[in-house]
Structures are given as structure tokens and as C-alpha cells.
Amino acid sequence: MDKTPASLPFDLVQTHPGLALLRLAALMAEGGAADDDTLDLMFEQMEVGALDGLSGAEIWAELARGLMGARPGAMVKALRECGVLDIILPEVAAVFGVPQITDTADExxxxxxxxxxxDAAAGRGAPLEVRFALMVMHAGKSDSPREHLPVHYRHMERAIPRIEAICDRLAPPQLCRDLALLALNECERVHRTSPVRAGPVAAMLERTGAFRDPELFEKLLLVATCDYFGYGDKEGDTHPKAELLRAARDACAGVDAEVDDPGMARAQAIATAFRSERWAQA
Incomplete structure (x- = not known):
């Protein structure tokens, strides 16, 4: 297919060139391929200032469209390869090329x-806020000290203002901001959940809203699950640590929140459910 501007779909030709550029990237999330001609066209449009004057709300509308596609990763890759990601989401563009350690000590x-x-989130039919959190929650890792890589010390402190800046600039729904900040603080802790430490698990359930906002808690677990499968070497359909946290939450169902020490009562309930004296004493 010829990728000159005149041959683009009619709705793209008739709209603002910047919106046409972003919508073309969003359409790639529906299964289109970003061939060299398309990327060249997108780069040329970016170079001549096609994005100038677009509001954050206009940019967000097209990003949200692509994020909810069947292959949102294809949109992000295309935006990066033509240089647009550096303009609209520099905080996200900066994480490409930065190493992250895995649980096998590989990178x-x-x-x-x-x-x-x-793409794992799309395969699970995840809502927009989950996909947004996955896109932005690593923003604090782009400038980790080189001598510490692939470990990212204090990345959460660096990420908070960056995620807030993205949200201020693009104005996504409030739930996107809330879940992104929750995932920033808790996703890696989900991955590290231990079946022998009832006290910290009970505290994490309380901190992440497992009892007061179970829907938000489930979305956090979905973020963690998609991140887990993003490493590419995992088997099965579920994240073992997410299932462990669900089981721990269910074990607390009979605990009265009005007892003198609900945290201790929940820790004991979790320990009893998993039949671990060592866990009960943690």
C-alpha cells in the first residue's frame, strides 16, 4: 500500500495532521504493521510540526484509542520508532534501552x-486504567545510576512526579492516575509476596485496598499479572503471587474489622488458612 498522505484513509486525510499522525499509530494497535514507508511518513509529519498546537486532551483521546486496541504495544513501538513518543510521552520513551533484572538474574x-x-493486558481484556499503569509505572527507572543497573534504587521517588506530570498534561480519567501510582508502589511487592510472612501480607492487603476497594485491588493484581507475563518466560495463565494474595484476602473474610487489632487478626487468619505456624509468628 502506498503510504503517501494522499493515500491515507479518508478520515485521516480530512483531520488535523497531528491527530491523523496519532490515529495512524492507534490503528496499528488493531493489527496493522508499521512498515518503513509508514514510519517514514510519520517521522516526516512529526518533523514539520504536525503535533504543534494539539491539546493534551486531543493527544490522550488517540492514545486511549490505541491502548484499548488488540496490540497496544504495536502503537507504542511505532510512536517510538518515528520519534513521536519522545514528544508526547518522553517519560515513557526514556525507559527503552534501560535494563531491568528478572527473577532469574537475567536482564x-x-x-x-x-x-x-x-499486549498481555490486551489479551486479558484489561481496562484502560490497567493498560495506562503498565505504560507509565516504570518512568522512574530511566535515569537510575548506571553503576546500580540493572537494579533501580529509589525509582519510585523519581517516578511519582513524572506520572503526575503525564496525568496533568494529558488529563486521563482519575482512576488511571490512582491505579498508576498504586501500581508504582505495590506491583514489585506483589511479585515479592512471601507465603511465610503473614503480618506483611495482611498489611499489604489493607494498604492496597483489598477490603475497602476490592475492584481497585483486583486491577492492581491484573497490572502485576500482565507485568509478570511481560517477561516472556512464564508458564500458565495466572500469576502465582496474585493467586496467593487472593487466597490471603479470602482467608480474612470472617475477620471483624471492629476487633481491637484487625491487622493481627487477619495475619492469624491467613496463617491458619495456610497452616503455617512460622507464618503466624512472623
Whole structure:
């Protein structure tokens, strides 16, 4: 297919060139391929200032369209390869090429992880806020001290203002901001959940809203699950640590929140459910 501007779909030709550029990328999330001609066209449009004057709300509408596609990772890759991601989401563009350690002590490019996790979210029919969280939650890792890589010390502190800046700039729904910040703080802790420490698990359930906002809690577990499968070497359909946290939450169902020490009562309930004296004493 000829990729000159005159041969683009009619609705793209008739709209603002910047919106046409973003919509073309969003359409790639529906299964289109970003061939060299298309990327060249997108780069040329970016170079001549097609994005100038677009509001954050207009940019967000097209990003949301692509994020909800069947292959959102393809949109992100295309935006990066033509240079547009550096303009509209520099905080996300910066994580490409940055190493992240895996649970096998190997390394993965954070950009590769981000793209794969987004596609895993699409495969699970995840809502927009989950996909947004997966896209932005690594933003604090782009400038980790080189001598510490692939470990990212204090990345959460660096990420908070960046995620808030993205949200201020693009104005996504409030739930996108809330879940992204929750995932930033808790996703890696989900991955590290231990079946022998009832106290910290009970505290995590309380902190992440497992009892007061179970829907948000489930979305956090979905973020963690998609991130887990983004590493590409996992088997099965579920994240073992997410299932462990669900079982721990269910074990607390009979605990009265009005007892003198609900945290201790929940820890004991979790320990009893998993028949672990060592866990009960943690």
C-alpha cells in the first residue's frame, strides 16, 4: 500500500495532521504493521510540526484509542520508532534501552517489557486504567545510576512526579492516575509476596485496598499479572503471587474489622488458612 498522505484513509486525510499522525499509530494497535514507508511518513509529519498546537486532551483521546486496541504495544513501538513518543510521552520513551533484572538474574530491556506487558493486558481484556499503569509505572527507572543497573534504587521517588506530570498534561480519567501510582508502589511487592510472612501480607492487603476497594485491588493484581507475563518466560495463565494474595484476602473474610487489632487478626487468619505456624509468628 502506498503510504503517501494522499493515500491515507479518508478520515485521516480530512483531520488535523497531528491527530491523523496519532490515529495512524492507534490503528496499528488493531493489527496493522508499521512498515518503513509508514514510519517514514510519520517521522516526516512529526518533523514539520504536525503535533504543534494539539491539546493534551486531543493527544490522550488517540492514545486511549490505541491502548484499548488488540496490540497496544504495536502503537507504542511505532510512536517510538518515528520519534513521536519522545514528544508526547518522553517519560515513557526514556525507559527503552534501560535494563531491568528478572527473577532469574537475567536482564530485559524495560521497553521490551513494557510493550509485552501491554499486549498481555490486551489479551486479558484489561481496562484502560490497567493498560495506562503498565505504560507509565516504570518512568522512574530511566535515569537510575548506571553503576546500580540493572537494579533501580529509589525509582519510585523519581517516578511519582513524572506520572503526575503525564496525568496533568494529558488529563486521563482519575482512576488511571490512582491505579498508576498504586501500581508504582505495590506491583514489585506483589511479585515479592512471601507465603511465610503473614503480618506483611495482611498489611499489604489493607494498604492496597483489598477490603475497602476490592475492584481497585483486583486491577492492581491484573497490572502485576500482565507485568509478570511481560517477561516472556512464564508458564500458565495466572500469576502465582496474585493467586496467593487472593487466597490471603479470602482467608480474612470472617475477620471483624471492629476487633481491637484487625491487622493481627487477619495475619492469624491467613496463617491458619495456610497452616503455617512460622507464618503466624512472623
Amino acid at each position: 530485559i530491556d524495560l521497553g521490551v517489557l513494557l510493550v509485552a506487558a501491554l
